[in-house]
Amino acid sequence: MPQYLISVWHDESYEVDFSTPEAQARVAQVGAFNEELQNAGAWVFAAGLHPSSSATVVRSTGGEVSMTDGPYAETKEQMGGFWVIEAPDLDAALQWAGKAAAASGEPVEVRPAQG
Amino acid sequence: MTSPLDEVFRREAGRCTATLIRVLGDINLAEDAVAEAFAIAAEQWPKTGIPPNPGGWITTTARNRAIDWLRRESTRSERQLAAHRMRIDSMEPDHNPELDRLDDFIDVVADDQLRLMFLCAHPALAADAQVGLILRLLAGLPTGEIATAFLVPEPTMAQRIVRAKRKLHDNHAPYRVPGPAELPGRLHAVLAAIYLIFTGGHTAASGQTLTRTALSAEAIRLGRALVELMPDEPEASGLLALMLLSDSRRAARTAADGTMVRLADQDRSRWDRTLISEGHDLVRSCLRRNQPGPFQIQAAIAAVHADAPTAESTDWSQIIVLYDQLYALRPNPVAALNRSVAVAELRGPAAGLDALAEIDAASLENYQPYHAARADLLARAGRHDEAVAAYDRAIELATNTIERDFLVRQRAALLTDDQHGSVRQGGGDVLGGEGEGADTDGQGVADGVADGGGNRALGAFADAE
Numbered sequence: 001m002p003q004y005l006i007s008v009w010h011d012e013s014y015e016v017d018f019s020t021p022e023a024q025a026r027v028a029q030v031g032a033f034n035e036e037l038q039n040a041g042a043w044v045f046a047a048g049l050h051p052s053s054s055a056t057v058v059r060s061t062g063g064e065v066s067m068t069d070g071p072y073a074e075t076k077e078q079m080g081g082f083w084v085i086e087a088p089d090l091d092a093a094l095q096w097a098g099k100a101a102a103a104s105g106e107p108v109e110v111r112p113a114q115g
Numbered sequence: 116m117t118s119p120l121d122e123v124f125r126r127e128a129g130r131c132t133a134t135l136i137r138v139l140g141d142i143n144l145a146e147d148a149v150a151e152a153f154a155i156a157a158e159q160w161p162k163t164g165i166p167p168n169p170g171g172w173i174t175t176t177a178r179n180r181a182i183d184w185l186r187r188e189s190t191r192s193e194r195q196l197a198a199h200r201m202r203i204d205s206m207e208p209d210h211n212p213e214l215d216r217l218d219d220f221i222d223v224v225a226d227d228q229l230r231l232m233f234l235c236a237h238p239a240l241a242a243d244a245q246v247g248l249i250l251r252l253l254a255g256l257p258t259g260e261i262a263t264a265f266l267v268p269e270p271t272m273a274q275r276i277v278r279a280k281r282k283l284h285d286n287h288a289p290y291r292v293p294g295p296a297e298l299p300g301r302l303h304a305v306l307a308a309i310y311l312i313f314t315g316g317h318t319a320a321s322g323q324t325l326t327r328t329a330l331s332a333e334a335i336r337l338g339r340a341l342v343e344l345m346p347d348e349p350e351a352s353g354l355l356a357l358m359l360l361s362d363s364r365r366a367a368r369t370a371a372d373g374t375m376v377r378l379a380d381q382d383r384s385r386w387d388r389t390l391i392s393e394g395h396d397l398v399r400s401c402l403r404r405n406q407p408g409p410f411q412i413q414a415a416i417a418a419v420h421a422d423a424p425t426a427e428s429t430d431w432s433q434i435i436v437l438y439d440q441l442y443a444l445r446p447n448p449v450a451a452l453n454r455s456v457a458v459a460e461l462r463g464p465a466a467g468l469d470a471l472a473e474i475d476a477a478s479l480e481n482y483q484p485y486h487a488a489r490a491d492l493l494a495r496a497g498r499h500d501e502a503v504a505a506y507d508r509a510i511e512l513a514t515n516t517i518e519r520d521f522l523v524r525q526r527a528a529l530l531t532d533d534q535h536g537s538v539r540q541g542g543g544d545v546l547g548g549e550g551e552g553a554d555t556d557g558q559g560v561a562d563g564v565a566d567g568g569g570n571r572a573l574g575a576f577a578d579a580e
Contacts, residue, residue, distance in 0.1 A: 002287045089289040090239065091297070112286045 048081035128255030133227035152177035353411030356397035360417035363390035464495035483512035
């Protein structure tokens with residue numbers, strides 16, 4: 001069955017305060033959504049990520065490995081988390097994506113995996 | 116395009132492609148096979164005559180040709196082939212690569228056309244890609260013609276179409292008619308795409324007039340097909356009615372010298388009564404269903420215009436009521452703009468400007484018809500300096516020459532009037548709104564929405580509807 005990456009994007013210039021009731025409500029919503037994915041057999045993997053300031057970029061050029069402070073893309077919007085799901089087709093994946101956007105309260109991007 | 120073979124092509128190419136996509140599960144393969152079948156027909160039919168069921172002949176020939184190709188590609192395993200197929204609901208028999216049951220699938224051809232419409236207008240695609248795909252796959256137009264019609268270089272259009280097909284393929288877009296839960300939204304996307312095609316053709320840009328007329332005709336043809344396929348969807352009928360009623364004014368919209376004539380100034384005896392009566396019948400049948408939608412309401416507005424024997428006798432209060440309904444269904448600034456223009460007709464330019472002031476101007480900052488309508492109302496209210504500034508902005512934003520020429524003339528007339536101390540220019544200006552673009556003499560800019568001019572329409576306002 002095709003797999004899709006559903007990634008959550010948000011503006012990182014402000015920090016999320018997880019102690020607020022709103023943030024707590026979202027955490028609960030995402031938890032419920034994860035459960036729904038698992039019950040439907042659509043779940044492959046998912047994770048929330050630490051802020052992009054925690055990222056390290058690693059390159060390999062001519063056998064030489066180098067590291068720099070991340071993130072790789074110097075954009076205001078960064079990926080904050082993702083799901084990998086299984087869905088029979090795009091329309092089914094988009095339905096899940098709609099629920100993911102509602103649960104996370106952020107826009108999500110859907111991309112099909114190759115193969 | 117007048118030979119019998121061309122006629123068969125115009126009529127059948129989209130239908131055959133739609134069926135072959137289902138049978139083969141691959142858009143490119145289906146397109147190639149149908150093209151090949153027409154090439155064979157071009158060779159054989161002059162000798163044998165056109166077969167009694169030309170569409171069936173093309174479909175069968177294309178299918179057989181595709182089977183040959185697939186067999187020759189024996190290096191491709193069955194599994195690889197299956198991976199290339201589109202996801203199709205309940206289509207097991209045709210999923211068989213042997214595809215031997217032609218008779219079984221011929222009778223679901225109508226469904227195939229619908230499937231293809233929904234695929235081409237998939238909301239995951241940008242509006243310009245939807246339009247390109249529809250014209251390529253359903254209308255069978257060559258990429259070059261589509262590019263010319265939308266004023267983009269052919270490689271740009273070709274790339275747009277290739278990318279769209281690839282996106283649908285890579286994403287495993289299903290080839291099906293959406294279920295009841297998704298249908299309203301998905302149908303609206305199909306209707307909006309067809310309307311974009313219509314307005315692309317409706318807005319005559321200089322030098323492109325002919326091609327664009329063909330585009331309007333193509334949109335109406337697609338609209339008719341859709342009404343036939345979905346007779347119980349009043350919005351489909353509403354779209355067809357809107358297109359027919361707008362198209363009825365085509366001849367009156369352009370003066371002998373090629374300049375634009377606004378709705379108020381049109382010679383109404385040149386309106387096409389046959390189209391108007393068909394449009395009216397559709398609007399009436401929609402009203403009976405009592406499931407109003409944005410296209411039905413816009414068609415009703417067009418019908419009110421068509422009912423008025425003179426511009427002065429237009430029932431503006433009815434038009435305002437209809438714009439209120441439209442805005443209630445889909446609050447967008449373009450509907451509010453058109454409403455303001457109608458208010459000005461009923462209660463005078465000052466009232467129109469008041470209504471205009473309530474709209475969030477930022478959302479219309481780059482929308483030419485907004486500035487044109489505002490300029491006209493300001494001029495009529497005697498605020499000439501502000502009117503000139505608004506005309507300047509509208510002229511700056513105008514994308515086609517007919518539209519621009521019109522605005523330049525309006526602006527010049529205003530300055531002349533100024534010298535003569537006259538407050539109002541040209542008689543009975545039905546607003547800039549109708550002044551819409553080169554096209555919409557219609558009901559205001561709204562229709563203008565997509566109208567503005569092909570490319571712009573494809574951009575910002577594609578979603579406004």
